[in-house]
Structures are given as structure tokens and as C-alpha cells.
Amino acid sequence: MKVRYFAWMKRTVGVAEEEVTPPAEVTTVGELVAWLRHRSPGHAEALADGAAFGAAVDKRTATFGAKLAGAQEVAFFPPFTGG
Amino acid sequence: MTVRVQEADFDVGVELEQLTAGNKRIGGLAVFVGLVREVHVREGYHRDRVDAMTLEHYPGMTEQALVEIEAEAHRRWPLEATLMVHRYGRLEAGDRIVLVAVGSPHREAAFEACEFLVDWLKTKAPFWKLEETPAGEKWVGAHAGDDRSAARWDKK
Numbered sequence: 234m235k236v237r238y239f240a241w242m243k244r245t246v247g248v249a250e251e252e253v254t255p256p257a258e259v260t261t262v263g264e265l266v267a268w269l270r271h272r273s274p275g276h277a278e279a280l281a282d283g284a285a286f287g288a289a290v291d292k293r294t295a296t297f298g299a300k301l302a303g304a305q306e307v308a309f310f311p312p313f314t315g316g
Numbered sequence: 317m318t319v320r321v322q323e324a325d326f327d328v329g330v331e332l333e334q335l336t337a338g339n340k341r342i343g344g345l346a347v348f349v350g351l352v353r354e355v356h357v358r359e360g361y362h363r364d365r366v367d368a369m370t371l372e373h374y375p376g377m378t379e380q381a382l383v384e385i386e387a388e389a390h391r392r393w394p395l396e397a398t399l400m401v402h403r404y405g406r407l408e409a410g411d412r413i414v415l416v417a418v419g420s421p422h423r424e425a426a427f428e429a430c431e432f433l434v435d436w437l438k439t440k441a442p443f444w445k446l447e448e449t450p451a452g453e454k455w456v457g458a459h460a461g462d463d464r465s466a467a468r469w470d471k472k
Contacts, residue, residue, distance in 0.1 A: 239372060239444060240372055289374070289442075294381075294440075311455065313438070313442055314443065314456040314457070315413075315438055315441050315444075316350055316413070316437050316443070
């Protein structure tokens with residue numbers, strides 16, 4: 234699946250997007266976050282426990298409990314500041 | 317119902333003309349235009365002058381979020397016409413960022429729905445502001461006040 238990062242998370246992780254293949258036991262957004270943290274110190278910092286960020290699965294806002302089954306694209310981003 | 321996310325500026329007069337063209341059931345049009353403020357006052361003592369900002373968004377998700385917010389406004393109020401235009405890219409102080417226009421037979425619905433659309437747009441559409449200040453670049457943090465404004469419209 235493709236994982237995308239926005240705003241400051243993109244800078245902290247170091248890439249805007251990446252292709253990843255998590256193991257079968259990673260079934261939710263929250264489990265994906267925990268798994269991604271091990272990829273690099275930047276990932277660990279951006280996706281740290283307690284960091285304020287949200288997620289989307291296939292471009293729809295998703296909770297950390299949301300299932301990943303069949304997801305093509307998962308995105309992580311800070312709170313929105315448009316308008 | 318129209319939603320646009322674009323880099324280019326917009327002409328408010330032309331947009332309103334197009335929005336109401338041919339619809340004589342509209343009795344009131346409420347309009348909000350958001351601009352880049354020159355001075356951004358942070359919480360607490362510290363102040364920064366903002367000369368420009370870059371608005372990042374999530375292509376595809378942004379449009380979808382705006383369409384859903386717009387549809388929710390149509391479910392809640394009797395509206396004849398709605399328009400949301402949001403810019404992205406680099407914007408300087410004084411530039412227009414966002415246009416929200418709502419046409420309804422009566423003004424109450426137009427005013428309320430316009431406020432609703434702006435409140436939800438700020439908290440539910442994926443945009444992020446990177447400000448340029450004399451001290452360097454700074455990502456804008458979410459404001460608790462915006463969350464409170466958006467929460468006013470939560471269904472009990």
C-alpha cells in the first residue's frame with residue numbers, strides 16, 4: 234500500500250510518500266502507525282505516541298481503529314488549518 | 317452546488333454572477349471571503365509578522381471533503397445555490413484564500429449555512445498553512461477556537 238505524509242509530518246519523516254508492505258498481523262490504522270515507527274527515527278518522531286495527527290484511508294478520514302483491509306492509500310497529517 | 321480547489325485567484329463579482337444566473341428563487345446571498353492576514357497573533361505573549369504562506373492540501377481528499385460538507389449544508393437548510401472555492405500554493409498578505417457563497421430564498425438560512433460551511437471547512441477539509449515569518453517558516457497549529465466554532469453545529 235501507499236503511505237502519504239502531509240505538512241510537518243512529511244518533513245519529519247523525510248518523504249512525502251512510500252510504498253510499504255506491512256505483515257499480515259497489521260490490520261488497523263493504529264497497528265500500521267506502530268509498525269511504521271520502526272522504519273526510521275523520523276518515522277518514530279512524526280508518528281510518536283501523543284503526537285497530534287490524524288489519518289485517512291483511501292482519502293476518507295479514518296480512526297486509528299479503522300480496518301486496513303483492501304486499502305490502497307493511507308495518509309497521516311496534522312490537524313487541518315485551512316480557511 | 318460547486319466546489320473548486322485551485323491555485324489561481326478568483327473574481328468575487330464574476331463568481332456571484334455565475335452562481336445566481338437564471339435562479340430567481342434566490343432572495344438572499346450570504347458571502348464569506350477569507351484573506352491572508354498580515355499580522356498573525358499567536359496565543360500568549362509572542363507575536364510574529366506573517367508576510368506570506370503556502371497552503372498545502374491533499375488532492376482528491378480535499379475536493380471530496382468539501383463536497384460532503386456542502387451536501388450536509390443542503391440537508392440542513394433550504395438552499396438554492398452554494399459555492400466553495402479554496403486556493404492552495406503560495407499566497408501573500410492581502411490575497412484571497414477562500415470564497416464561500418450561499419443563496420437561499422430567505423436570509424436566515426443563507427447566513428447560517430454560510431457560517432456552517434466556513435466552520436466545517438476549517439476543521440474538516442485537509443488544508444495546512446505554512447507561514448513565512450522573519451524568524452523562518454512555521455506550520456500553523458490548529459486553533460481550539462476553530463474546533464469550538466465547528467462543534468456548535470454538531471447534532472445533539
